[in-house]
């Protein structure tokens with residue numbers, strides 16, 4: 001049973017003067033147990049609408065979402081889910097510790113478990129020093145980190161994170177990436193939305209690319225990066241001098257054996273590949289071609 005299954009989801013909003021905005025069209029995907037899945041797309045692609053449908057906050061026009069086999073309309077389907085909203089905002093007269101106590105109670109945790117788990121997460125997310133101050137004095141990054149702490153509090157099996165790295169400085173971003181990697185090591189499943197391609201490259205097993213409410217590509221990150229391999233840059237020493245050679249993908253074996261036969265030393269072989277950003281930009285360019 002997959003932690004998350006989205007089947008043929010469609011959603012249309014009414015925009016200005018009741019004009020229809022097709023936010024999602026026939027979107028399907030599954031996320032397997034223990035997977036880190038990146039939901040990548042530009043602004044307005046439909047990422048938050050998908051996440052709100054997963055959380056049961058909006059009702060799609062068509063399609064279904066199930067969490068661990070249960071439809072999202074069933075409140076019990078969310079018990080094993082940790083959710084981080086886009087731009088979290090909390091009761092700002094509470095302190096972080098008080099807020100976590102409130103969240104823990106909502107999940108039915110006992111007081112001892114809430115206290116020890118809160119202390120551990122406040123430390124992990126670098127909030128221990130501010131834990132007993134009202135949240136109204138928190139920076140954007142602190143609120144975002146508290147958002148992740150509240151999502152982790154009840155140790156859920158599935159994480160639904162809407163732009164978890166947003167509003168964070170480089171230290172915060174790297175902390176959140178490390179936390180996601182650690183969740184994976186512990187067998188948890190993570191689904192997160194982003195428009196930052198580099199974040200997908202470094203933490204995700206698979207990626208789904210959404211543009212204009214449609215899923216345009218879905219594949220493992222390794223496959224995408226491998227298929228983007230264009231050639232190699234070789235650094236060699238020949239006749240006492242170092243030089244760089246550009247080699248096509250199919251020629252590598254031949255060039256290497258010729259170089260070795262000629263007595264050259266191979267100092268470095270660097271794969272040259274299109275990255276995730278190039279892959280996304282190609283999809284976006286095709287999307288514009290389709291519209292033209």
Ligand SMILES: Nc1ncnc2c1ncn2[C@@H]1O[C@H](COP(=O)(O)OP(=O)(O)OP(=O)(O)O)[C@@H](O)[C@H]1O
Nearest residue numbers: 013014015021023042043044045046047048049050
């Ligand atoms: N409540 C709403 N009423 C009308 N249109 C909406 C509403 N919410 C979203 N939309 C539109 O639906 C489309 C998808 O929006 P959505 O917020 O899901 O995209 P997103 O990928 O999360 O974008 P971003 O990265 O900017 O947060 C956009 O065209 C958006 O303007």
